[in-house]
Amino acid sequence: MAVEENHAAISTALRLVNIEGKGKGLVASKSLKGGEIILQDSPILSYSAFPLKRQQQGVSSSSSKYCAHCYKLLVTGSGTLACPTCSHPDDAVFCSLRCQSLALSFTHTPWVCRSLSCLRNCPLLVDQQPDDRQVQARFLVAAFNLAMISPSSFQTLMSLDGGGPQGGAADFDAATFLHSIISSLPFPEGLSAPSVEITAALLSKDRCNAFGLMEPFSEHEERSVRAYSIYPNASFFNHDCLPNACRFDYVDGGAEGNTDMIIRMIHDVPEGREICLSYFPVNLNYLLRQKRLLDDYGFSCFCDRCNVESKWSHENENEDGEDDTMEEEDEEMSPSDGENNEIEHEGDDDFPHAYFFVSFVCDKENCGGTLAPLQPSNNKTSNIMECNVCGSLNKEEM
Numbered sequence: 438m439a440v441e442e443n444h445a446a447i448s449t450a451l452r453l454v455n456i457e458g459k460g461k462g463l464v465a466s467k468s469l470k471g472g473e474i475i476l477q478d479s480p481i482l483s484y485s486a487f488p489l490k491r492q493q494q495g496v497s498s499s500s501s502k503y504c505a506h507c508y509k510l511l512v513t514g515s516g517t518l519a520c521p522t523c524s525h526p527d528d529a530v531f532c533s534l535r536c537q538s539l540a541l542s543f544t545h546t547p548w549v550c551r552s553l554s555c556l557r558n559c560p561l562l563v564d565q566q567p568d569d570r571q572v573q574a575r576f577l578v579a580a581f582n583l584a585m586i587s588p589s590s591f592q593t594l595m596s597l598d599g600g601g602p603q604g605g606a607a608d609f610d611a612a613t614f615l616h617s618i619i620s621s622l623p624f625p626e627g628l629s630a631p632s633v634e635i636t637a638a639l640l641s642k643d644r645c646n647a648f649g650l651m652e653p654f655s656e657h658e659e660r661s662v663r664a665y666s667i668y669p670n671a672s673f674f675n676h677d678c679l680p681n682a683c684r685f686d687y688v689d690g691g692a693e694g695n696t697d698m699i700i701r702m703i704h705d706v707p708e709g710r711e712i713c714l715s716y717f718p719v720n721l722n723y724l725l726r727q728k729r730l731l732d733d734y735g736f737s738c739f740c741d742r743c744n745v746e747s748k749w750s751h752e753n754e755n756e757d758g759e760d761d762t763m764e765e766e767d768e769e770m771s772p773s774d775g776e777n778n779e780i781e782h783e784g785d786d787d788f789p790h791a792y793f794f795v796s797f798v799c800d801k802e803n804c805g806g807t808l809a810p811l812q813p814s815n816n817k818t819s820n821i822m823e824c825n826v827c828g829s830l831n832k833e834e835m
């Protein structure tokens with residue numbers, strides 16, 4: 438239940454309120470239509486999702502495939518530029534003079550450049566720690582740099598939810614190790630590495646709020662995250678396993694703002710309804726969803742879908758996390774089973790959310806993305822659905 442407070446409007450469509458049992462959250466400040474863009478948010482911080490250790494030549498996935506400032510896929514032969522001070526030309530490559538110049542002033546400052554180079558030369562980190570720990574080190578360098586170049590943005594980062602005590606112990610262990618390494622970085626005169634406590638708090642903020650910018654979609658290969666970004670407003674969306682909004686990003690498109698997150702409504706909702714995203718692909722099974730939410734975000738989910746699925750037998754839940762039961766049920770539903778654009782939970786008591794999967798989950802091979810209509814025109818919901826993973830556009834029978 439939402440408890441209204443006098444919080445500032447986040448956009449023309451969203452208001453920040455306190456929600457019992459969830460902390461803060463966002464509700465619709467007017468009735469919203471499927472496809473409507475309710476938020477466009479720019480990151481306060483982004484960092485590469487690749488480990489620091491340089492990949493061997495020929496390894497297809499490495500940070501040098503992406504611009505080290507805007508994370509766009511680099512096109513071979515299109516005049517990329519390296520950082521003038523990195524010890525290896527592959528350590529930071531930029532797609533344009535503009536990105537190189539912005540990076541040297543903001544995201545890949547001389548301090549970041551020296552720090553990443555020190556970390557790369559630290560065998561304790563790059564030879565003895567898992568990739569995840571190296572990526573956490575990248576995050577900390579980005580966060581400490583933010584504190585130096587934009588103290589107000591750093592305050593925003595520190596004000597984000599850290600997900601409560603769950604995961605705190607793991608964050609503290611990681612912070613203790615990383616602090617011992619990061620303390621030896623060349624901090625500017627008068628500054629030193631933040632304490633273990635602040636380092637642990639930062640790791641918790643990152644765990645609960647970072648959005649992955651994915652590698653380009655492929656029907657044939659698993660794709661992973663190319664970079665992580667933290668957004669000041671999108672961080673207030675709570676999770677629901679049947680979300681009513683979803684995120685789109687166009688990292689390899691447009692020039693400026695390519696790492697902006699665009700949140701679009703999946704279907705109509707009335708004023709006052711909480712707007713939630715799913716923190717992971719919606720086709721994960723119940724046990725895996727609950728585990729991810731508890732381990733990474735520190736809560737157990739009691740959404741409508743979980744309340745139904747908690748009563749199911751979980752024998753059919755396979756190890757890759759997808760739910761066989763759901764796939765079988767999906768095939769039995771026809772896309773026109775839904776009557777209107779506001780999702781109904783009626784009809785099938787065992788699987789009341791089947792309509793969601795048929796209407797809003799992409800069935801393209803290896804995808805499983807979420808579908809949302811294109812922006813409404815003349816207040817009419819579009820019948821073209823866009824997938825937020827593979828980008829395909831499908832005409833929906835209305």
Ligand SMILES: C[S@@+](CC[C@H](N)C(=O)[O-])C[C@H]1O[C@@H](n2cnc3c(N)ncnc32)[C@H](O)[C@@H]1O
Binds near residue numbers: 601
């Ligand atoms: C990205 S933040 C969302 C905004 C957050 N509620 C706040 O107060 O700033 C993620 C955190 O919100 C809380 N949260 C999100 N969805 C929730 C849900 N469905 N039930 C309970 N807590 C939730 C958890 O503490 C989670 O770690």
